[in-house]
Amino acid sequence: xxxxxxxxxxxxxxxKRGDEWFALTQAVVAYDHxxxxxxxxxITLDFINASLDxxxxxxxxxTLDSAKQLLAALDRAITAAEFEETEVRGKGxxxxxxxx
Amino acid sequence: MxxxxxxxxxxxxxxxxxxxxxxxxxxxxxxAGPFPGVVLIHHLPGWSEFYIETxxxxxxxxxxxxxxxxxxxxxxxxxDDVAAKVRAEGGIPDAQMVGDTAAAVQWMRAxxxxxxxxxxxxSCSGGRHAFIYACQKKDVDACAELWGGRVVMGKxxxxxxxxxxxxxxxxxxxxxLIGIFGNDDRAPSPEQVHxxxxxxxxxxxxxxxxxxxxxxxxxxxxxxxxxxxEAAMDGWSKVLAFFKKHLAA
Numbered sequence: 367x368x369x370x371x372x373x374x375x376x377x378x379x380x381x382k383r384g385d386e387w388f389a390l391t392q393a394v395v396a397y398d399h400x401x402x403x404x405x406x407x408x409i410t411l412d413f414i415n416a417s418l419d420x421x422x423x424x425x426x427x428x429t430l431d432s433a434k435q436l437l438a439a440l441d442r443a444i445t446a447a448e449f450e451e452t453e454v455r456g457k458g459x460x461x462x463x464x465x466x
Numbered sequence: 467m468x469x470x471x472x473x474x475x476x477x478x479x480x481x482x483x484x485x486x487x488x489x490x491x492x493x494x495x496x497x498a499g500p501f502p503g504v505v506l507i508h509h510l511p512g513w514s515e516f517y518i519e520t521x522x523x524x525x526x527x528x529x530x531x532x533x534x535x536x537x538x539x540x541x542x543x544x545x546d547d548v549a550a551k552v553r554a555e556g557g558i559p560d561a562q563m564v565g566d567t568a569a570a571v572q573w574m575r576a577x578x579x580x581x582x583x584x585x586x587x588x589s590c591s592g593g594r595h596a597f598i599y600a601c602q603k604k605d606v607d608a609c610a611e612l613w614g615g616r617v618v619m620g621k622x623x624x625x626x627x628x629x630x631x632x633x634x635x636x637x638x639x640x641x642x643l644i645g646i647f648g649n650d651d652r653a654p655s656p657e658q659v660h661x662x663x664x665x666x667x668x669x670x671x672x673x674x675x676x677x678x679x680x681x682x683x684x685x686x687x688x689x690x691x692x693x694x695x696e697a698a699m700d701g702w703s704k705v706l707a708f709f710k711k712h713l714a715a
Contacts, residue, residue, distance in 0.1 A: 369653045370616065370623055374554055394554045399590070399684060401511050401546055404691050406682060412550040420543035420551045 369407065371397040381413040381424035388422045391415045400427050409433035472496035473525040480534060480573050483565020490534040490570055491518050493525035499579030502713035505570045505606070506533035507563070507588035507595045512549035513537060516687060517592075524587070527706060529713075530577055534570045536563055536595075559627040563595050564602055571605050581715035583607045587705070590615060590684065594632055600643065601635035608712035609639075610705050612646045613683050615653035617662050636665040642672040644708040646701045648681035648694070676704050 373395040380387045393413050400408040408427040415422040428436065475493045482488035491513075495501055504524045508517040513535040524531035536558055540551045552558060567586075574584050585608040588596035593614025600609040616623065619631035643666065647659045654662070659677065666673045678685060678701070684692035685701060 372553060372556075374556070392554050394550065396553060399510065399692075400690070401549075406684075406690075406692055410550075412554065414551060414554055416551065416554060420541045420547040423547045423550050425546070425550055 403427040480569040483562045488538045492532045493522045500581035502583045503530040503574035504585045507592040509590035509592045512545035583713040601638040604640040618658040645675040650682035
């Protein structure tokens with residue numbers, strides 16, 4: 367890794383490859399060389415299951431601007447979701463159950 | 467001999483670090499030889515098509531060439547996916563890379579039509595790895611480091627997998643070094659390349675550095691927007707001349 371800009375976080379959830387969904391163990395956020403996007407460096411998001419084969423991966427390469435827009439959208443959605451959970455549904459609302 | 471040399475390519479299994487079997491792609495030029503050898507150390511995107519093609523390119527120029535899959539322990543799959551998994555694991559240990567590369571060097575030296583000389587070639591993380599290997603081992607005769615990132619490392623970047631900054635190994639460099647760098651690169655930055663060079667000078671090492679304006683990281687990657695054809699072709703000629711000089715029997 368040439369830039370050293372890598373963040374790894376454990377996650378619960380699922381991702382899709384082809385027609386198959388798989389449980390996630392980690393999300394990896396990096397700013398490093400693009401493999402496919404026609405850019406030099408990109409924000410790379412990889413959603414993976416480290417206990418499965420390397421193909422258990424949903425990968426995305428984004429421009430910095432796109433990543434910022436995605437971050438802002440996530441912030442808005444999470445804020446609204448937290449409001450929904452606490453103020454509308456109240457405590458005890460169903461949460462995501464880990465599938466693996 | 468025809469102007470365009472033929473070659474034979476195949477995958478072989480070598481005993482990597484701690485005896486772990488790993489796959490390596492080899493390209494052998496047609497003819498009786500003896501041929502010099504090039505051991506390629508692949509880059510961060512893994513055992514990619516670029517490296518397989520570059521292995522063949524060295525054979526085309528009359529070198530026995532081998533490129534081991536340093537990411538094999540992460541599993542079989544598309545090199546992109548395998549590299550993503552390796553990144554999630556924090557990369558590969560430097561020591562493991564040295565063990566795997568030593569196996570590739572041993573394969574080379576065991577070939578009947580090898581002339582006894584071995585050059586190392588690596589770009590990006592592979593450039594860093596090539597430099598590390600040439601500092602830690604004494605069984606290679608020349609080293610080509612192309613835009614090796616993290617040769618210069620801060621103490622906060624050191625960990626169990628990368629315990630020593632390569633620049634701090636410079637005193638032990640065992641063979642001549644050629645470096646190819648883009649002045650727009652940030653990893654390594656021009657300042658880090660200067661620091662790298664100063665350390666080589668300080669220890670009286672044989673080296674040549676070539677810096678290119680208007681070029682950043684991955685100058686030779688013909689499939690990426692980083693490609694800079696003039697700098698790439700000049701760099702290729704520099705590396706081939708360097709290997710010709712140091713790898714002749």
